[in-house]
Amino acid sequence: MIPLSWLIALSAVVFTIGVVGVLVRRNALVIFMSVELMLNAANLAFVAFANHMKSLDGQVFVFFVMTVAAAEVAIGLAIIVHLFRLRETVFVDEIHLLKG
Amino acid sequence: MLVALFVGFAALLVVTSLMVVLHKNPVTSALFLVLAFCSLAGIYLLLNAEFLGMVQIVVYAGAIMVLFLFVIMYLNLQHDVETGVQIAVRRGVGWLAGAGLLLVGVTLLRRGWTLGPTNDAMAGAEHGNVAAIGRVLYSRYLFPFEITSILLLVAMVGVIIIARGRGQAEPDVGTGAKEDA
Numbered sequence: 001m002i003p004l005s006w007l008i009a010l011s012a013v014v015f016t017i018g019v020v021g022v023l024v025r026r027n028a029l030v031i032f033m034s035v036e037l038m039l040n041a042a043n044l045a046f047v048a049f050a051n052h053m054k055s056l057d058g059q060v061f062v063f064f065v066m067t068v069a070a071a072e073v074a075i076g077l078a079i080i081v082h083l084f085r086l087r088e089t090v091f092v093d094e095i096h097l098l099k100g
Numbered sequence: 101m102l103v104a105l106f107v108g109f110a111a112l113l114v115v116t117s118l119m120v121v122l123h124k125n126p127v128t129s130a131l132f133l134v135l136a137f138c139s140l141a142g143i144y145l146l147l148n149a150e151f152l153g154m155v156q157i158v159v160y161a162g163a164i165m166v167l168f169l170f171v172i173m174y175l176n177l178q179h180d181v182e183t184g185v186q187i188a189v190r191r192g193v194g195w196l197a198g199a200g201l202l203l204v205g206v207t208l209l210r211r212g213w214t215l216g217p218t219n220d221a222m223a224g225a226e227h228g229n230v231a232a233i234g235r236v237l238y239s240r241y242l243f244p245f246e247i248t249s250i251l252l253l254v255a256m257v258g259v260i261i262i263a264r265g266r267g268q269a270e271p272d273v274g275t276g277a278k279e280d281a
Binding site for chain 2: 001002004005006007008009010012013014015016017018019020021023024025026027029030032033034036037040043044047048049050051052053056057059060062063064066067068069070071072073074075077078079080081082084085090
């Protein structure tokens with residue numbers, strides 16, 4: 001039996017790595033990947049608690065989170081492709097005007 | 101044995117996540133993210149979530165990361181140019197903020213917390229995790245499950261509209277989609 005606190009700590013560490021990635025990187029695609037890391041850290045916490053409480057609800061929630069993440073990735077990548085066509089860059093520093 | 105496997109997967113997960121954030125080349129970052137998702141799937145298997153482990157591999161490591169790699173190669177991105185004082189300062193601030201967040205998390209975890217009563221057994225788990233998930237998904241969570249399909253439909257339509265672009269679509273509606281395909 002894996003201790004619950006280890007799992008929560010691992011989830012916190014992965015979430016923090018995702019936050020740092022969003023703050024540090026300039027490439028919009030890598031920022032997106034960091035967001036995925038954060039979502040997966042939250043999923044790990046869900047699964048850990050579901051296993052500990054012997055309940056399936058947490059796992060069903062993770063299923064829904066995965067669906068939303070898939071939709072979010074598709075939309076986000078479409079926006080990035082469109083942005084690249086307009087501005088020829090995916091660096092978030094150079095995309096700073098609301099009215100492009 | 102279980103704990104040893106968990107420690108291995110956890111170490112792999114942390115190292116690959118760090119490489120995703122640290123590596124300059126976006127393609128390498130994406131491949132490390134695939135590895136991170138695979139190790140997370142391993143952890144799911146250890147936590148009696150076989151269905152989620154499989155879905156993690158198929159949906160995340162398969163579909164989502166293929167989409168990422170496709171877009172990275174489609175845009176033909178070069179290595180990130182990350183030099184200059186401003187970027188160095190922002191990188192320092194980013195790592196400091198991350199350390200602060202981790203500190204908050206550690207403080208909250210150390211405060212002492214307990215969980216409510218646990219169930220005796222997972223509902224319907226005697227036929228395996230996949231059957232149990234399916235039973236819950238199609239009974240108690242039927243309405244959210246159906247809403248999810250609508251969400252995916254809306255996302256699909258939205259992606260087609262956004263990626264097609266406004267410029268080409270309006271003059272020739274008939275051939276606009278073909279040019280982008």
